[in-house]
Amino acid sequence: MVPDTKDIFSFSSWYGDFTNVTFESRIIELSEDFLNYLNQDGIFIPPELGQPAENANENEGNGFSSDEDDEVERYEWVPEFRLAMNTALAELGGQVIPKLNWSAPKDASWILPNRQCKCTSVADVLMLLKASTFIAFDVVKLSQKTSAIRTKPELVLRKWFDINPGWEFRCFVKGNSLIGITQRYCTTYYPHIAQDPERLKIQIKEFFARKICGRFPAGDFVFDVVIQNSATSGVVLVDFNPFDRITDAILFTWDELLSVDSVADDELLRFVNSYLSIQPDEMRQYQIPADISDSRFTTHGQDLFGYLDNEIVKQTDSKN
Structure with a gap:
């Protein structure tokens, strides 16, 4: 989330003063066209940027379109973005965790094969950004033009470390x-x-x-x-x-x-x-389809989870 007051929490606002006590990072300025891409529905990776390695040979059920006969939209931001990303990935050892100005896509880690925010390719990064509700909040704030001074959109790549x-x-x-x-x-x-x-x-x-x-x-x-x-x-x-x-x-x-x-x-x-x-993992709610987690989703007048609980009780009783 983004504070309504002076934006001192945007990553680039503080990183320069604390580089000696934080993880090595690279900052990539983002264009309006890239923000518009993030705002688009669906998880679509421009063909020029590849696909996550685990999905490269799977064309069904993965949210990607790779049919050469499909009419594919071309994005002008791709060449410059790809160069900046590949350069940053190489400088940071090939494994990074991405974030925008304020938020990291922790809620979308389920979408990658490693079930972490560890990215090894441009496609991995885009997958996380496109699937994340947290990132969507940042995009909305970055797209607002109500302030005379507007925060510059930025993609941050932080060097990955395995942390307990x-x-x-x-x-x-x-x-x-x-x-x-x-x-x-x-x-x-x-x-x-x-x-x-x-x-x-x-x-x-x-x-x-x-x-x-x-x-x-x-x-x-x-x-x-x-x-x-x-x-x-x-x-x-x-x-x-x-x-x-x-x-x-x-x-x-x-x-x-x-x-x-x-x-x-x-x-x-x-x-x-x-x-x-111990407390429940709040990130798990983001792994449930929206129409199921939505409290308005009902079955026979009950919310879905209440309905399923009753069905389990019925089945248990019938076995006894």
Whole structure:
């Protein structure tokens, strides 16, 4: 999502000041024509840009059109985009994770064979962008012309690293004070967090004090980090987000965060402390077809999931 205030959260606005503490990235400016392409319905990859390797020989049921007899629209942005993409891919080691100005297509990872956002080709990147609801929100904002100063659309390619999600954390800053740290992904219990939460908390606090505090052009913001080793230099900045309800508070609530200016040190870090406390994966809702997940979809007067639950009960009863 995009804040309505001054856009300091767009990737290129902060990347230059934090290149030494974040993942290597490349920024590609996007044309109006490319935004229009992203806005088009369906997942269509221009033939000149290839197809994801797993789908190269499959022409049915994959959302692609490769019939040479079909009338294929030609896009003027393709040659320049392909050159910029291939150059960036080569410079970043051939594996990247894409995002637009604000959002990454995490909700569309299911569409790639690896079920991750790891891309090794131009076609992989386009598949993720076209399939993502998160990216669609960015495109809408980037296409708006209501402001005198319009944010330049950009595609960001970040160098891919295999990261254990148990080492990712979200941090909340208010008035340039760190008021909350939460485990980033709560679908799993990670014993290493519970074993030494104090060390993790100290490590993140030191990173904030040395590398972030006073350098970001706002006093209220949210930042994400991943811890790669036990040193302060082992903390890597992932992203910045608005200190606002549009950002997921995870194990905090926004009522809590907005009502305090500081917190006791023993209340700073929150994490899933047992297998019984894990939470459902919110990304799974994006893997369900829209007509099914839509609450207006009904069967015999019931929503679909209620109907299926009743059918399961009936079948169980009949077997007994």
